[in-house]
Amino acid sequence: MSGKRRVELGPAQETLLIPLYGRAxxxxQRNALLDDPRAVEMVDALDYDFSRFEGLSSLVGAVLRTRIHDYWAARWLAANPLGTVVELGVGLNTRxxxxxxxxxxxxxxxxxxxxxxxREFFADSDRRTSFAGSVLDDKWVDIVAASGGPWYVVAEAVLFFLPETAxxxxxxxxxxxxxxAHLAFDTWGQWMADNQNDHDALGPMEARVQWFVDDPATLEGWARGLRLNESVVLPDAPREIFDLLPEPTRSSVRSMRDDPQVSSYRQNLLRFSNAPRWDRETR
Ligand SMILES: C[S@@+](CC[C@H](N)C(=O)[O-])C[C@H]1O[C@@H](n2cnc3c(N)ncnc32)[C@H](O)[C@@H]1O
Structure with a gap:
């Protein structure tokens, strides 16, 4: 007996171990991009063969993604300090x-x-509530809506595991x-449909990306008032974050800008412009 916690997760759920390992x-490495002692603690506590992820080149990208979403959410919180952050498909993220x-x-x-x-690692509190269920369930949205806005919803590496209709x-x-509400999530372009079996982290796993979109601006047509405020590829991460990467990683990420694996993967920040009363003064 290792005394470690066994990991029994469904296929899409198992992918949460990739960004967890990346952050740890x-x-x-004491990489200035991110300090995450809780991720280290969780990796050490889990009975899982994390060696399968060791040295994968996509790990830096996964952490860069996390930091872009931290940056956007923190900026929103600065403007809306009493607002509500909703994290969908949170995995073992420590945002x-x-x-x-x-x-x-x-x-x-x-x-x-x-x-x-x-829940073995994180506890609820008067300001922090966890839900067990699917993003597609109705109940959590009703509870979040009833709690009052403004709202910032982030779904990092989650939605593309679902079919487009969902x-x-x-x-x-x-x-x-x-x-x-603001809505932040990542999208894969069609390139990923043809190449996901070769992706260094996802390829060997069972979960498959199901939703592909080359131009996230097309999402504006999905709902009245939905606007794409920002959409960036990883090398275009905000300077405050990107410059934390040590050389030569920084140059290496920059040099991959035209690599379709990089150019087809976008971080997007959308907003519904049907702003209620309390939100009209803030961006
Ligand atoms: C790649 S992991 C990302 C985890 C976390 N967002 C992070 O960045 O560390 C994908 C996550 O999406 C979750 N997920 C997939 N389908 C879901 C669904 N229908 N409802 C809720 N979560 C879902 C998985 O359980 C998993 O935690």
């Missing part, structure tokens, strides 16, 4: 630990087996129930 690996401002309301959701694992229904529902 960079934290162990609350990294950017919470001591005042905001947080909701974190993941599928039941992933949430069961998460993502679209979710986005429309969020626009109806969370007026004025």
């Amino acid at each position: 690996a960079l934290a162990r 609350f630990e990294r950017i919470d401002n001591g005042q905001a309301r947080w909701f974190e959701l993941d599928l039941p087996d992933a949430m069961e694992l998460r 993502v679209r229904e979710l986005v429309v529902r969020l626009g109806d129930l969370l007026p004025g």
Whole structure:
């Protein structure tokens, strides 16, 4: 007996171990991009063969992605300190630990087996509520809506595991129930459809990307008032973050700008412009 916690997760849920390992690996290297002692603690506590992810080149990209979403969410929190952050498909992410401002309301959701694992490491509090269920369930949206806005919804490396029709229904529902909400998530272009079997981290896993979009601006047509405020590829991460990468990693990421694996992977920040009363003064 190793005394470690066994990991029994469904295929999409198992992918949460990739960014977890990435954050732990960079934290162990004392990489300035991110310090995440909780990720190190969780990797050490889990009975899982993390050696399969060791040295994968996509890990830096996964952490860069996390930091872009930290940056956007922290910027929003600075303008909306009493707002509500909703993290969908939270996995074992430590965003609350990294950017919470001591005042905001947080909701974190993941599928039941992933949430069961998460609850061994993170506790709910008066400002922090976890839900076990699917992003496609109705109940959590109603609870989040009833808690009052403004809302910032982030789904990092989650939505593309769902079919497009399901993502679209979710986005429309969020626009109806969370007026004025910001929505941050990543998208893979068609390139990934033809190449995911060769992706260094995802390829050997069972989960498959199901939703592909080459131009995230087309999502504006999904719901009235939905606007794409920002959309960046990883080498275009905000300078404050990107410059934390040590050389030669920085140059290496920059030089991959035209590599389709990099150019077809976008981080997107959308907003419903059907802003309610409390949100009209803020961006
Ligand atoms: C690649 S992991 C990302 C985890 C986390 N967002 C992070 O960045 O560390 C994908 C996550 O999406 C979750 N997920 C996949 N389908 C989901 C669904 N229908 N409802 C809720 N979560 C889902 C998985 O359980 C997993 O935690």
